[in-house]
Amino acid sequence: MPTPRPPGHADAMTSIDVEELTKEYGGTRAVDHLTCRIGPGRITGFLGPNGAGKSTTMRLMLGLGRPTSGTATVGGRPYATLREPLRTVGALLDAQAAHGSRTARDHLLHLAVSNRLPARRVDEVLAETGLTAVARRRIRTFSLGMRQRLGIATALLGDPPVLMLDEPTNGLDPEGIVWIRHLLRRLAREGRTVLVSSHLMNEVVTFADHLVVLGRGRLLADVPVADFIDHHSPPRVRVRTSDPVRLRAVLLARGHTLAEDDDGRWVVDGATAEQIGSVAAREGIPLLELTDERASLEQAYLALTATEAEFTAAAPTSPATSQET
Numbered sequence: 001m002p003t004p005r006p007p008g009h010a011d012a013m014t015s016i017d018v019e020e021l022t023k024e025y026g027g028t029r030a031v032d033h034l035t036c037r038i039g040p041g042r043i044t045g046f047l048g049p050n051g052a053g054k055s056t057t058m059r060l061m062l063g064l065g066r067p068t069s070g071t072a073t074v075g076g077r078p079y080a081t082l083r084e085p086l087r088t089v090g091a092l093l094d095a096q097a098a099h100g101s102r103t104a105r106d107h108l109l110h111l112a113v114s115n116r117l118p119a120r121r122v123d124e125v126l127a128e129t130g131l132t133a134v135a136r137r138r139i140r141t142f143s144l145g146m147r148q149r150l151g152i153a154t155a156l157l158g159d160p161p162v163l164m165l166d167e168p169t170n171g172l173d174p175e176g177i178v179w180i181r182h183l184l185r186r187l188a189r190e191g192r193t194v195l196v197s198s199h200l201m202n203e204v205v206t207f208a209d210h211l212v213v214l215g216r217g218r219l220l221a222d223v224p225v226a227d228f229i230d231h232h233s234p235p236r237v238r239v240r241t242s243d244p245v246r247l248r249a250v251l252l253a254r255g256h257t258l259a260e261d262d263d264g265r266w267v268v269d270g271a272t273a274e275q276i277g278s279v280a281a282r283e284g285i286p287l288l289e290l291t292d293e294r295a296s297l298e299q300a301y302l303a304l305t306a307t308e309a310e311f312t313a314a315a316p317t318s319p320a321t322s323q324e325t
C-alpha cells in the first residue's frame with residue numbers, strides 16, 4: 001500500500017502550476033494563455049467540451065510537446081527536468097498505448113525495472129486495480145475497462161504524489177466507476193494532487209473537490225465544487241398541496257416566485273424544503289409533497305461553456321461552398 005503523505009506536505013512541492021500556457025497547432029490555438037494551479041490533497045476535475053484543450057494541457061504538463069509560450073511545472077519544475085518522473089507524476093493519457101503482445105505483469109515489470117522502481121510495486125498495483133487474476137494475460141485480450149485499469153496501475157506504479165488521469169472512467173462499468181471514485185478520493189486524502197479530466201459535469205461532481213473548466217483553450221472557471229453548486233444550481237423546491245390558492249398567496253406575500261408544473265406541483269425557485277415546510281405549517285396549509293431539488297449542474301455547465309461550444313459549432317456552411325452533393 002502506498003505510504004500516506006505527511007500532513008503539511010508543502011503545496012509547492014506537489015502542485016501543478018500552469019502560467020500563461022499557450023499552444024498553437026498551425027492556425028489552431030489549443031491552449032490560450034491558461035493560468036491555474038492544481039493543488040494537493042484534493043481531486044480537481046478538469047472539464048471542457050470536445051476540443052477545449054484538456055488533453056493538450058495535460059500533455060504539456062507531462063513535457064509531451066513544447067508550449068508555444070508560457071510554462072507548466074510540477075512541484076516547481078518542468079516535467080522534463082524531473083530526475084525520477086514516475087516517482088513524481090503518474091499519468092493515464094491513452095489506455096490503448098500499452099504493448100498488446102505483453103502480459104499486464106510484464107508490461108508493468110518492464111516499466112518498473114527501467115525506472116528503477118521495486119518489482120514488488122508491480123504486484124501491489126495489480127492488486128490495487130483488481131487485475132491480479134488477469135496479470136498473466138496478454139494485453140491485447142483485455143477489454144477497454146481492463147486496459148483502463150492497467151493504465152491506472154501504470155500511473156500508480158511509482159507511488160507518485162501527483163496523478164493526472166485523462167478520462168479514467170472511459171470504458172469502466174458502473175462497478176468500475178464506483179471503484180475509481182473511491183480510489184481517487186483515497187489518493188487525494190493521502191495528500192496527493194489528483195487531476196482528472198472529463199466531459200461530464202454530473203459525473204465529476206460525484207468525486208471532485210475542485211473544478212477547472214476550459215473552453216477553447218481558455219480558463220472559464222477555477223472554483224471549489226461546492227461554490228460551483230451554490231452559484232450555478234440554486235435551491236428549488238417542488239411542492240404539492242390541496243390548497244394551492246392559499247399557498248400561492250402566502251408565498252407571493254413573502255416574496256417567493258412560484259410556477260405550476262405540468263402535473264399540478266408547484267415549483268418555488270430560490271427556496272428550500274425547510275423554508276416552505278415551516279411557512280406551510282405556520283399557515284396551516286396541508287402539504288401532500290415537498291421535495292428539495294437542485295437545477296441540473298450539467299445545464300449550468302452547458303451554459304458556462306455554451307458560447308465556446310457555439311463558436312466551435314458555428315462553422316459557416318453556405319450552400320455555394322457545401323461539399324455535400
Ligand SMILES: Nc1ncnc2c1ncn2[C@@H]1O[C@H](COP(=O)(O)OP(=O)(O)OP(=O)(O)O)[C@@H](O)[C@H]1O
Binds near residue numbers: 050
Ligand atoms: N497534434 C495536434 N495537431 C493539430 N491540432 C491538434 C493536435 N492536438 C490537438 N489539436 C487541436 O487542439 C484543440 C484542443 O484539443 P484537445 O485534444 O486538447 O482538446 P480536449 O479538451 O482534450 O478534447 P476532447 O475532450 O475531445 O479530448 C482541438 O481543436 C484539436 O483539434
